[in-house]
Amino acid sequence: MSQTFALAIHGGAGTIRRSDLTPEIEQATHAGLLRALEAGSAILRDGGSALDAVTAAVCALEDEPLFNAGRGAVFTSAGRQEMDAAVMNGADRRAGAVAGLFGPRNPIRAARAVMEGSPHVMMIGEAAARIAQEAGLPFEEASYFFTQKRWDALQETLALRARGETSSDAAVRHGTVGAVACDLNGNLAAATSTGGMTGKAPGRVGDTPVIGAGTLADDICAVSGTGHGEVFIRYGAAAEIAARMRHLGESLDAAADHVVHRVLAPNDGSGGLVAVDRHGNVALPFNSEGMYRGYVRSGKAPVTAIY
Amino acid sequence: MSQTFALAIHGGAGTIRRSDLTPEIEQATHAGLLRALEAGSAILRDGGSALDAVTAAVCALEDEPLFNAGRGAVFTSAGRQEMDAAVMNGADRRAGAVAGLFGPRNPIRAARAVMEGSPHVMMIGEAAARIAQEAGLPFEEASYFFTQKRWDALQETLALRARGETSSDAAVRHGTVGAVACDLNGNLAAATSTGGMTGKAPGRVGDTPVIGAGTLADDICAVSGTGHGEVFIRYGAAAEIAARMRHLGESLDAAADHVVHRVLAPNDGSGGLVAVDRHGNVALPFNSEGMYRGYVRSGKAPVTAIY
Numbered sequence: 001m002s003q004t005f006a007l008a009i010h011g012g013a014g015t016i017r018r019s020d021l022t023p024e025i026e027q028a029t030h031a032g033l034l035r036a037l038e039a040g041s042a043i044l045r046d047g048g049s050a051l052d053a054v055t056a057a058v059c060a061l062e063d064e065p066l067f068n069a070g071r072g073a074v075f076t077s078a079g080r081q082e083m084d085a086a087v088m089n090g091a092d093r094r095a096g097a098v099a100g101l102f103g104p105r106n107p108i109r110a111a112r113a114v115m116e117g118s119p120h121v122m123m124i125g126e127a128a129a130r131i132a133q134e135a136g137l138p139f140e141e142a143s144y145f146f147t148q149k150r151w152d153a154l155q156e157t158l159a160l161r162a163r164g165e166t167s168s169d170a171a172v173r174h175g176t177v178g179a180v181a182c183d184l185n186g187n188l189a190a191a192t193s194t195g196g197m198t199g200k201a202p203g204r205v206g207d208t209p210v211i212g213a214g215t216l217a218d219d220i221c222a223v224s225g226t227g228h229g230e231v232f233i234r235y236g237a238a239a240e241i242a243a244r245m246r247h248l249g250e251s252l253d254a255a256a257d258h259v260v261h262r263v264l265a266p267n268d269g270s271g272g273l274v275a276v277d278r279h280g281n282v283a284l285p286f287n288s289e290g291m292y293r294g295y296v297r298s299g300k301a302p303v304t305a306i307y
Numbered sequence: 308m309s310q311t312f313a314l315a316i317h318g319g320a321g322t323i324r325r326s327d328l329t330p331e332i333e334q335a336t337h338a339g340l341l342r343a344l345e346a347g348s349a350i351l352r353d354g355g356s357a358l359d360a361v362t363a364a365v366c367a368l369e370d371e372p373l374f375n376a377g378r379g380a381v382f383t384s385a386g387r388q389e390m391d392a393a394v395m396n397g398a399d400r401r402a403g404a405v406a407g408l409f410g411p412r413n414p415i416r417a418a419r420a421v422m423e424g425s426p427h428v429m430m431i432g433e434a435a436a437r438i439a440q441e442a443g444l445p446f447e448e449a450s451y452f453f454t455q456k457r458w459d460a461l462q463e464t465l466a467l468r469a470r471g472e473t474s475s476d477a478a479v480r481h482g483t484v485g486a487v488a489c490d491l492n493g494n495l496a497a498a499t500s501t502g503g504m505t506g507k508a509p510g511r512v513g514d515t516p517v518i519g520a521g522t523l524a525d526d527i528c529a530v531s532g533t534g535h536g537e538v539f540i541r542y543g544a545a546a547e548i549a550a551r552m553r554h555l556g557e558s559l560d561a562a563a564d565h566v567v568h569r570v571l572a573p574n575d576g577s578g579g580l581v582a583v584d585r586h587g588n589v590a591l592p593f594n595s596e597g598m599y600r601g602y603v604r605s606g607k608a609p610v611t612a613i614y
Binding site for chain 1: 395400401402406407425426427428429430431432433434435437508509510511512513517518519520523536537540541542543546547550551554555574
C-alpha cells in the first residue's frame with residue numbers, strides 16, 4: 001500500500017487569541033502536541049497499526065492537563081466532569097464510543113474497550129465505566145482529573161450566566177483532542193476525546209462520540225473533529241468528507257476544506273478537524289482563529305502549530 | 308413545491324414468521340399502523356408540517372403496546388426500560404435526540420423538546436428527562452410502560468443466556484418505530500423511537516438517536532431505520548442514502564435499496580428503513596423476513612404490510 005505512514009492530531013480549536021497565550025503556555029502546548037505525535041508515530045514507525053497509533057496519541061493528549069480531555073477536562077454546570085470519546089478502525093469500520101463517562105483515566109481506551117470487548121458501538125454513563133472496569137483499565141479519583149484553571153473557567157461561566165451574559169471566548173465550547181493515522185499497510189483509524197463545553201448541561205453529548213459526526217474512519221479517509229459539536233452532528237461532518245471523496249472523487253484536501261469552510265462555517269459550525277487518507281496525505285483545516293494541531297509523516301520531522 | 312404529501316412509517320423489522328403471527332395480532336398490527344398513518348396524514352392533509360406529522364405518527368406508534376417504543380418498550384438485562392428517540396427537520400437540519408430515557412410518555416416528544424428547547428442535539432439519561440419535564444411533557448409510571456409480553460421475552464432471553472444460548476428470534480433486536488414525511492411545501496422530516504433490544508446491556512445506545520445512522524432529514528430525503536443498530540451506525544446508513552442521492556444523483560429508491568441490500572445486508576446489518584424524498588416518493592426496503600410498515604400519499608388510500 002502506501003509505504004508511508006502519517007499521523008495528524010488536534011488539541012482543540014476556537015478563539016485562541018495570541019494575546020491570551022503566554023510564551024510559557026505556548027511552549028508547553030507545542031511540547032504536549034509533540035509528545036502525542038511521538039507516542040503515535042513510534043508505533044507507526046515500527047509497523048504498528050493506525051488503531052494503536054491514534055489510541056496512543058489520544059492517551060498522551062488526555063494525560064496532558066492543558067487539553068480538554070481526560071485529565072484537565074472541563075466541568076459541567078453541575079461542577080462535574082463528563083467525558084465522551086470514540087475510536088474507529090477504517091479497514092473493517094469497527095467502532096466504539098462512550099458518552100457521559102467519569103472514572104477511567106483514558107476515556108479513549110474505554111471507547112476501545114466497547115469496540116473490542118462488547119457487541120455494541122455506543123455505551124453511556126455508568127454502563128460505559130463498567131465496561132472499562134471489566135477491561136481492567138486504570139481508574140482515577142476526581143482529584144486526578146481536577147485542574148484549577150478549568151474550575152476557575154466554570155466559575156467565570158456561571159458568574160456570566162447569572163448576569164445574563166455569555167462568554168465571548170468561543171474556546172470554552174471547543175475543547176477536544178483527536179488523532180487520525182494511516183499506517184504502513186495503508187490502514188486508517190480515528191480517535192477523538194473530550195470533556196465537552198465548560199458549563200455544559202449535564203447529559204449533553206456533542207459530536208465526539210457520534211460516528212460520522214466528530215469521528216470516522218473507513219477505507220478512504222479518517223477524520224477527527226473539534227468545534228461546535230451540534231453543527232458537526234447536524235451536518236454529519238466527518239461522513240460528508242468520506243462521501244465527497246468516495247462519490248465525487250474529491251481529494252482529501254478538497255473534501256475537508258469544503259466541509260469546514262462551505263458546510264460548517266456558514267452554519268455557525270466554528271471549529272476544525274484533522275484528516276488523513278490511505279496514501280498518507282493529511283489535511284488540518286479550521287475556520288476558527290486557531291487550532292492546536294500537529295502532524296508527522298514517515299521520514300519527516302513533526303510539525304506543530306496553533307494559528 | 309411537490310403539491311403532494313407523503314408519509315411512511317415502520318414498526319420494526321426482523322424475523323417475523325407468519326407462523327408466529329396469530330390472526331388477532333396481525334389484525335391489531337395493521338390497525339396500529341393505520342392509526343399512526345392517520346394521525347400523521349391528517350396533519351399533512353391540512354397543510355401542516357412534515358415535522359408535526361412524523362411527531363404525531365411516532366407518538367401513535369409509541370402509544371401502541373404492540374411496538375417496541377414508549378408503552379411496550381422492551382426490558383434491558385437489568386429489567387428496566389431505557390428508551391432512545393430522535394427527530395430531525397429537513398429544511399434547516401435542526402435535530403434533537405435522547406438516549407437512555409425513562410419517564411416521558413412519548414420519548415419522541417422529549418427528543419423534540421431537546422431540538423426546540425435547548426441549544427443541544429443529543430441529551431442522555433436523567434438530563435434528557437429533565438428537559439422533557441421542563442417542556443411540560445406528560446410522564447408515566449413504570450406500570451404504564453410495562454407489558455407482560457415484553458417481560459416474558461426478557462425472562463426467556465435471560466434463561467437462554469444462562470444456558471449459553473442465544474435467541475433464534477432476530478426480532479428481539481429489531482424493535483423500533485419511525486416515520487418520515489414530505490409535506491405540501493416539500494419539506495421533509497424524520498422521527499425514530501425505540502426501546503432497544505430485549506435483554507440489552509443497560510447503557511447501550513443503538514442507531515436510533517445517532518443522527519445520520521438511524522435518523523436523518525435534509526432537503527433531499529428523510530430516513531428512519533430499524534434493524535441491527537450497531538451496523539447502521541458503523542456504516543452511517545441514513546447519511547449514505549442522502550449522500551448517494553446528492554452526489555451520485557441516484558433516485559430515492561436506488562439509494563435506499565443500495566444501502567439496505569448492498570451495504571447493510573453483507574455486513575450483518577439486518578433490518579430495513581423507510582425513506583421519502585421532496586417529491587413525495589417513498590421507499591420501504593428491508594433485508595429481513597418482514598418489516599411492519601405502511602405509507603400514504605395525498606389522495607390515495609393508506610397501505611400497510613408486514614411481509
